Amino acid sequence: MDLKKIFVLAVAVVAAFFLLSGCARMAQPPEEIRKAGSQSGDGSAEGSSSNPAIPAPEFTLNSLDGREVSPSDFWGKVVVLNFWATWCDPCRAEMPNLERAYQAYKDKNVELVGISMDTDTQLVESFVKEVGVTYTILLDPSNQVASDYAIRAIPTTYIVDEEGMIVGSEIGQLAES
Numbered sequence: 001m002d003l004k005k006i007f008v009l010a011v012a013v014v015a016a017f018f019l020l021s022g023c024a025r026m027a028q029p030p031e032e033i034r035k036a037g038s039q040s041g042d043g044s045a046e047g048s049s050s051n052p053a054i055p056a057p058e059f060t061l062n063s064l065d066g067r068e069v070s071p072s073d074f075w076g077k078v079v080v081l082n083f084w085a086t087w088c089d090p091c092r093a094e095m096p097n098l099e100r101a102y103q104a105y106k107d108k109n110v111e112l113v114g115i116s117m118d119t120d121t122q123l124v125e126s127f128v129k130e131v132g133v134t135y136t137i138l139l140d141p142s143n144q145v146a147s148d149y150a151i152r153a154i155p156t157t158y159i160v161d162e163e164g165m166i167v168g169s170e171i172g173q174l175a176e177s
Contacts, residue, residue, distance in 0.1 A: 057149060059144075074111045075163070078160070079111045079113060080110065080111070081113050081149070083115045083157070084154055085117040091155040094173045095133060096132075102134065111135075116137060119141040152171070153171050157174060
């Protein structure tokens with residue numbers, strides 16, 4: 001086998017790995033966001049005294065129902081921001097768990113906001129209906145907000161406290177608790 005064929009095969013294997021994993025790698029996060037919160041590895045996210053909270057980047061995105069939504073709309077509540085896409089298998093797998101968590105905590109000063117990185121709004125609408133998601137879904141087709149939040153893989157979830165400070169994060173599928 002010549003060198004060109006080996007190189008093409010290696011590229012194909014690496015590309016297949018990323019496609020089959022259901023997750024896309026993004027840019028390395030800025031230092032201040034990367035340090036905010038600590039990844040516990042058990043599906044939970046907690047702030048850490050060695051990793052101080054930082055302000056959550058502000059944005060405005062359209063929701064599936066056509067409203068303009070910003071994080072400041074939820075100040076006074078704990079906000080769980082979950083970045084996801086319909087083509088991401090771990091994202092799809094965690095959605096029913098997120099919906100159950102939303103139902104359990106929506107009356108306890110907690111807001112769950114899903115931020116879809118899909119470009120096809122109809123696909124997002126269909127999936128959300130299929131799964132029965134009732135929490136707010138925002139659309140980030142340009143991935144600008146994902147970039148602002150330094151998303152490097154999905155699903156990624158941030159915890160934002162009542163004052164708009166990022167206090168925790170988790171990269172990967174959240175475990176059901």
